[in-house]
Amino acid sequence: MSLIFESDVIKVDPAAAATHVLLVGCGEYPSLAPAGYGGLPSLTSPRISVEAVANWFLTGVDAMPPGQGKDSSEAFCNEDAPLGSLVMLTSPVGSYETPFGTSVPITRPSIANLKTAYLTWLDRLKLNPESRGVFYFCGHGISDGETQFLVADDLGEDEADMWNAAFHLSMTVQASLRKARASLFYFIDACMELSEEIINQMQAPKALIGASRRGALTTTEWAIVRATTANRLAYAPEGGVAHFTQALLSALRGHCGVEHPSGKGYAVDVTRLRAAISEFLEFAQPDDKTDRQGIGKTEGDGNWAVPLHVLTKRPSVMLELDVLPPGFRPIAQAFIQDMALVRDTKPLASGPVRFVREHGEWTYGTNSTDPTSFAEKIFNRKLLTNAAVRRLIKVD
Template identity: 55%
Template sequence: MSLIFESVSIQKNPNVTATHVLLVGCGEYPHLAAVGFGGLKSLTSPQLSAGAMANWFLSGPDAMPIGGLPPEQAFHNPDAPLGSLVMLTSPEAPYQAPFGGEFQTTRPTLINIRTAYSEWLARLGSNPNSRGVFHFCGHGVSDGISQYLVADDFGISPDDPWSGVFHVSNTCQTTIRKTAASLFFLIDACMELSEDLINEIDTPKALISGQRNGPPQTTEWAVLRATTANRLAFAPNNGVARFTNALLKALRGHCGKQRAVGVGFDVGVSELRDATAAFLEFSQQSITGEHQKLGMAGGEGNWTVAMHVQQRRPSVLVDMDVQPEGYRPVACAFMEDTARRRESKELTNGPVQFVKEQGEWSYGTNAKNNVYAEQYYGRQFLTSAVHTCRFRIP
């Protein structure tokens, strides 16, 4: 498999506490035309989405030989440093790592995903302090209840095309009986209802086999899905998928909870889900047509285990504009801290954004030559990842 990174600590002691990452981006699907199921087609976003996730994990100090980006821009977890990162993508193309070097990724056929997944589990082992992150971007379908993910060789066998599909929930249930590590499943795929799947006699299996009656080794695990049951997930052509893009924006300094011990802010599933939902909605403000709605997080545990740790207080993206839009040429938006220090931005070219630490802020709008009276919201407590304000001018 395509092992892009392995830490020196893991090389010396494979059982040391670490974060192990498995990224899968299925986009080529060369056999879809032969079977013609459900209008599925090749995708451009999965490879780019997997690469964007890899860049975030590998740009921090754990993987960079010198320096690395701060926690507001790249992965950081002092309790479980980055131990390994494996990436499977299609079309198969070299991946340029932030620390230098070119790596050929492995094609995500079902057998290759199974192999990489088993190796990922072996790396996680029985260490309850380690973290496992599994990110999948590609086609997904649903039977109305469960989600199934589609490997890149779907349809290679016309007599049994669904042999290239695996069951998400059953994979999770098997996995939690194989490792004691905390687990994060990030699924960037559709959950569109597939009548072809419903009409199949045999149901696609999990990635690994296991028994339902075994006691879980871990009770700290979560699945965060890009969308809800029977709905689509979206992506721009030749761009990162909407869910992955929102997820990365959330991780770059916009969520976290004060650590119980030590300095910093833990980013667990609860904080990550809320911030990702906010950025997903914000990114779709100007998009016409159906908006993607983030799925609810599933799993079990208190969800206080940190996947990522911020060093600074999380930031809020404050987006401001005036209505009617005809006032924009004379309008300004502003924000003030508790010391009444003001930062202003003109609205001539449309909405403006401020990035400020969570906390107490005052903000408002005024106009050149006092065309309209100043609107002012004093001492507002801003804690969400995104705060949007539209000032209505009388």
């Protein structure tokens, strides 16, 4: 288990309210082909995606040296549950260069290592109901048409049980709800593609940990946010951050939230975060892509209002503007203006343009550098409170 960060507060008092993070990226899968599972190739994105998520958590004020932490619009922030620990398992293995200047060797996400890390994560989360647990997985996911199974890096290495390195996600969560007391957030960047191999197994994969179905739940605030829908793929650029993960990070970087109950800052909870991820996921994919990845069904209980992250200033909207038909682009420009009529203008000659502004009322539109081509199109005092908005303005 690779413990990348543990706060001084948690070292002194393990029961202090904190956010405990477990990041898993399975990419190498060296035994898939020899075991006859050629349909599941190795992946280049999981390690890169895990490190991107780790960097977001670790560049905040909780982990960085004093005065070097980034603003809440760029990195993790939650005064009610500061970062307490972060553990990372990835393949291919190697060292992770932390934002605060250390190099940590990373543990492989085999099923045994994953179980050990998961139980340690739960042990931390048993201690305080005000803590938050974040589990992030990027790698192969498969489905029997309904249930999602996640695949550890050593699938196929146990000759006596080739599928023992796959585990049942929902049952793992259900078992965890009877062990942890904290709020739990699961972000799963994996496919849910139908697998005939898993359907034809004598025994379906089990939960990562064991538990009884009896007894009251010790946590009732939890959610699973999946990267894709049933029987569909999740996509990633070769050698880049996966689309869902990129959308997640974009949403967390200042683009969603609601006023915190204390009146101090803006709370980023599952309700707002899921909507923002969905909007940014659309932007992450090429416009001409027909098989578009859409965010999957979110499982969970509670009112989904527990803040995972807290912004110190009002969230922003990313507004993308373009003209239709696109033949007008060479002479068209887009603009946005505030209540004081201060206007920001960008040319559309190279394609759609984006403006980032605080949530609120904004006036936007398009006009031509050649006034005889088309009349100015203007949309007055539109309330913009989404994370990412795309507007195609028809001109004639």
